[in-house]
Amino acid sequence: MPLSTTVKPEPADPVARQVARGVCRLLDRLGHVGLTEFVLRSGRRADVIALGPGGELTIVEIKSSLADFRADGKWPEYLAFCERYYFAVPRGFPLEVLPEDQGLILADGYDAAILREAEHRPLAAARRKAVTLRFGQVAARRLQLLLDPQGADPGRPA
Amino acid sequence: MPLSTTVKPEPADPVARQVARGVCRLLDRLGHVGLTEFVLRSGRRADVIALGPGGELTIVEIKSSLADFRADGKWPEYLAFCERYYFAVPRGFPLEVLPEDQGLILADGYDAAILREAEHRPLAAARRKAVTLRFGQVAARRLQLLLDPQGADPGRPA
Numbered sequence: 001m002p003l004s005t006t007v008k009p010e011p012a013d014p015v016a017r018q019v020a021r022g023v024c025r026l027l028d029r030l031g032h033v034g035l036t037e038f039v040l041r042s043g044r045r046a047d048v049i050a051l052g053p054g055g056e057l058t059i060v061e062i063k064s065s066l067a068d069f070r071a072d073g074k075w076p077e078y079l080a081f082c083e084r085y086y087f088a089v090p091r092g093f094p095l096e097v098l099p100e101d102q103g104l105i106l107a108d109g110y111d112a113a114i115l116r117e118a119e120h121r122p123l124a125a126a127r128r129k130a131v132t133l134r135f136g137q138v139a140a141r142r143l144q145l146l147l148d149p150q151g152a153d154p155g156r157p158a
Numbered sequence: 159m160p161l162s163t164t165v166k167p168e169p170a171d172p173v174a175r176q177v178a179r180g181v182c183r184l185l186d187r188l189g190h191v192g193l194t195e196f197v198l199r200s201g202r203r204a205d206v207i208a209l210g211p212g213g214e215l216t217i218v219e220i221k222s223s224l225a226d227f228r229a230d231g232k233w234p235e236y237l238a239f240c241e242r243y244y245f246a247v248p249r250g251f252p253l254e255v256l257p258e259d260q261g262l263i264l265a266d267g268y269d270a271a272i273l274r275e276a277e278h279r280p281l282a283a284a285r286r287k288a289v290t291l292r293f294g295q296v297a298a299r300r301l302q303l304l305l306d307p308q309g310a311d312p313g314r315p316a
Contacts, residue, residue: 021306021309024302024306025306028299028302028309033294033298033299033302034298034302035298035301045281046202051294051295051298053240054297055287055291062302100162104190107203112218129213130289131285132291132294133209133213133294134292134297135289135294136191136209136290136291136293136294136297137191137209137211139294139297139301140191140192140193140209140293141186141188142299142301143192143203143300143301144182144186144305148179148182148183151179151182151183151186156161
């Protein structure tokens with residue numbers, strides 16, 4: 001599968017974009033580094049994936065509205081690719097519809113706060129290794145495309 | 159050790175900077191992703207480190223001149239952090255002074271070519287894992303600082 005080569009990938013929806021920014025700032029403050037629009041090997045695209053200081057993998061799925069949440073029945077597929085899973089929503093989102101056994105983040109374009117911690121679920125070593133490798137490849141390739149836009153072939157498959 | 163938080167890290171020397179760019183373009187074409195000025199756990203800074211499609215770790219050390227090469231007696235320390243090691247030099251560099259059992263790349267600011275392939279030396283699994291993790295953290299953090307310069311604290315230690 002080709003690496004994602006969009007330099008500045010972000011959600012199309014403006015509310016989701018704001019939430020993504022706040023989430024990344026929160027992650028940064030907690031010592032994790034976030035990467036947006038990360039395509040997993042399953043082909044699904046995680047809104048935000050983060051790598052912690054010890055290699056912990058977190059996925060944050062953004063739901064900008066109730067309709068957005070209701071349209072997505074496939075979020076449980078992400079659980080197999082991370083150790084901690086959070087929904088991130090903007091102010092005004094009806095929190096009671098979200099599954100109580102998943103983490104919850106409230107965010108705007110400036111910052112975010114964890115309302116409910118995610119449960120830690122260990123990941124198989126091979127899966128963790130594969131996702132970590134891909135994380136590095138995708139992040140460095142996006143960086144390379146930003147720093148030397150003339151030099152890198154954005155269409156090159158990985 | 160704090161993650162390197164320089165957004166656009168590049169060699170101070172203009173010739174080395176050109177060589178670094180050519181090297182990164184070559185790596186890109188070969189399906190590897192390069193990251194410049196990567197600080198290893200030993201505290202030494204590798205000019206370019208790259209992650210291959212299968213996770214292969216390559217270090218490329220740039221020598222802009224004979225004096226630059228002679229001033230550095232510590233390059234063998236890098237061998238413990240990669241599976242393939244190359245020197246990269248500009249046109250006109252006296253190639254005969256370079257160790258014949260290491261890889262060799264000739265580069266300018268536009269492209270580069272491998273003059274001698276590097277020997278493959280297996281890396282211990284734990285070391286490979288640690289370097290790969292740090293690669294992802296550093297790349298994603300530099301990207302985050304570029305994409306949201308107001309949001310991330312550049313001084314935050316990892």
